[in-house]
Amino acid sequence: MNNYNLIDEFIQYLRSVKRYSPHTCISYQNDLYQFAGYLELAYEGISLSEVDQGLVRSFAVWLLDHGFKPASVHRKMVSLRTFYKKLILDGIIAMNPAKGLPLPKIPRRLPVFVEEEKLSETPRNALEEKYDEYENLRDAAIIELLYATGMRLSELINLTWADLDPKQNLLKVFGKRSKERIIPLGEPIIELLGQYNEVYRRYFGACEPSAPLFSTKAGKKLYPMLVYRLINSYLSRLTTLDKKSPHVLRHSFATHLLNAGADISAIKELLGHSSLASTQVYTHTTFEHLKAVYKKNDPRKTKPH
Numbered sequence: 001m002n003n004y005n006l007i008d009e010f011i012q013y014l015r016s017v018k019r020y021s022p023h024t025c026i027s028y029q030n031d032l033y034q035f036a037g038y039l040e041l042a043y044e045g046i047s048l049s050e051v052d053q054g055l056v057r058s059f060a061v062w063l064l065d066h067g068f069k070p071a072s073v074h075r076k077m078v079s080l081r082t083f084y085k086k087l088i089l090d091g092i093i094a095m096n097p098a099k100g101l102p103l104p105k106i107p108r109r110l111p112v113f114v115e116e117e118k119l120s121e122t123p124r125n126a127l128e129e130k131y132d133e134y135e136n137l138r139d140a141a142i143i144e145l146l147y148a149t150g151m152r153l154s155e156l157i158n159l160t161w162a163d164l165d166p167k168q169n170l171l172k173v174f175g176k177r178s179k180e181r182i183i184p185l186g187e188p189i190i191e192l193l194g195q196y197n198e199v200y201r202r203y204f205g206a207c208e209p210s211a212p213l214f215s216t217k218a219g220k221k222l223y224p225m226l227v228y229r230l231i232n233s234y235l236s237r238l239t240t241l242d243k244k245s246p247h248v249l250r251h252s253f254a255t256h257l258l259n260a261g262a263d264i265s266a267i268k269e270l271l272g273h274s275s276l277a278s279t280q281v282y283t284h285t286t287f288e289h290l291k292a293v294y295k296k297n298d299p300r301k302t303k304p305h
Contacts, residue, residue, distance in 0.1 A: 003036040003048045010083055019177045021154070031079035035059060049087065053097045056080060060101070070104035077103055111251035111281060116259070118238045119147060119252060134199050138214055139230050141189075141196045146231070146246055148189045149173070150253035150271050153246040157222050162209035166190055175272035183270060254282045 011029050014020040020028075038059050039046050046055075056077070063073045080098040087093045146156060155173050163172040169185045185193075200207060204219050212221040227246055235244035250271070257267050268279040 003039065003045070004033070006048055006087075007032045007036060007083070010086055013086060021176060023154075027075070028079050028082070031076045032083055034076070035080060038062060048083075049092050051084075051097050053101065056097050057101055060104070064104070071106045073104050074106055077101060111255065112241055112243045112248055113252040113255045114235065114239050114241065114248060116252075116256045119256075132217065134203050135217065137192075137196045137199050139234075141192050142214055142227060142230060143234055143249070144189050144192055145171075146249040147253055148186060149183045150250045151183070152250065152272075153224060153227055155272075156214070156227070156246075157212075157224065159213040160209060161207040161211055161213055164193065164213060166194065173272065176274075179272065179274075181269065181272050251282075254279070258282050 007029065010032070011025050014025050014028060015022075036048065039048070039051070039055075042058070042062070043055065059080075060073055060077060063076065064070075068076075077098060081096060084093065084096040084098050088096060142156065145151070146153075149171065151173055152175065155175055158174060159171075163174075165171070169187075169190055171183045171185055173181050173183055175181060197207060200215075203217075204211075204215070214222050216222060216226070231246045231249065232244045235241065235248060241248065254267055254271060257270075258264065264279055264283065265276065267282070268276050271279060273279050
């Protein structure tokens with residue numbers, strides 16, 4: 001079996017067995033194809049099953065020499081490690097050549113978030129009004145739901161009417177690898193979704209359980225760029241941050257909860273993180289916020305006479 005067939009089998013395993021998202025599978029495939037191309041270029045197409053640790057290390061050095069950032073190299077090494085772990089499980093190799101290698105250090109980047117007071121205004125007041133009532137309510141509900149739940153863009157797009165339980169004030173969300181979680185909803189978002197429901201019924205009729213919760217005017221499932229443009233336009237009215245993506249609302253949700261004293265384990269469950277380590281980055285954000293507040297209001301500062 002040639003190298004690319006071996007990679008394709010692994011990608012199929014990630015899709016069908018591990019239930020990785022299409023985006024993640026594409027990233028793994030690109031990383032592994034690049035490694036296979038490197039083997040052809042530098043080692044006359046040696047088989048992936050014959051690779052040793054020194055060769056993997058040389059690939060990492062080659063990437064850095066060709067301008068790849070440490071974060072990219074780090075991800076590619078993780079892809080190789082996961083790939084070879086599967087080959088061990090399949091009995092193809094005995095040792096993982098990508099295991100134990102020192103990985104490039106990645107500078108810690110704190111999550112970007114919007115100050116709570118800037119998000120206190122209802123989205124409908126901050127949105128650019130459109131001629132269409134349905135789109136106005138839909139856009140307001142999308143923004144409010146992203147901020148009120150901290151869900152990911154992909155999770156929002158895949159919501160159906162069956163996932164919403166307005167009587168119990170609950171929302172069922174399917175996260176990475178189809179992992180299900182239940183998120184409680186506050187009264188303001190429930191009320192807004194109720195208004196959206198009424199307008200939706202006037203446009204499309206009954207809310208079929210399997211139909212997308214949020215649709216285009218043509219009744220089709222939303223596409224990511226539509227939501228990106230919406231959030232970018234909305235945040236541009238509130239903040240001068242360079243980054244204005246849906247993920248900024250997710251970061252804002254988590255940071256504001258932590259600042260309000262919420263338990264970090266509870267935030268982990270709400271965000272759908274698989275480990276607490278992913279959530280703990282928000283403690284750094286909160287600490288930086290506290291330092292900024294203290295510096296601004298330090299009582300020991302010398303006051304002008």
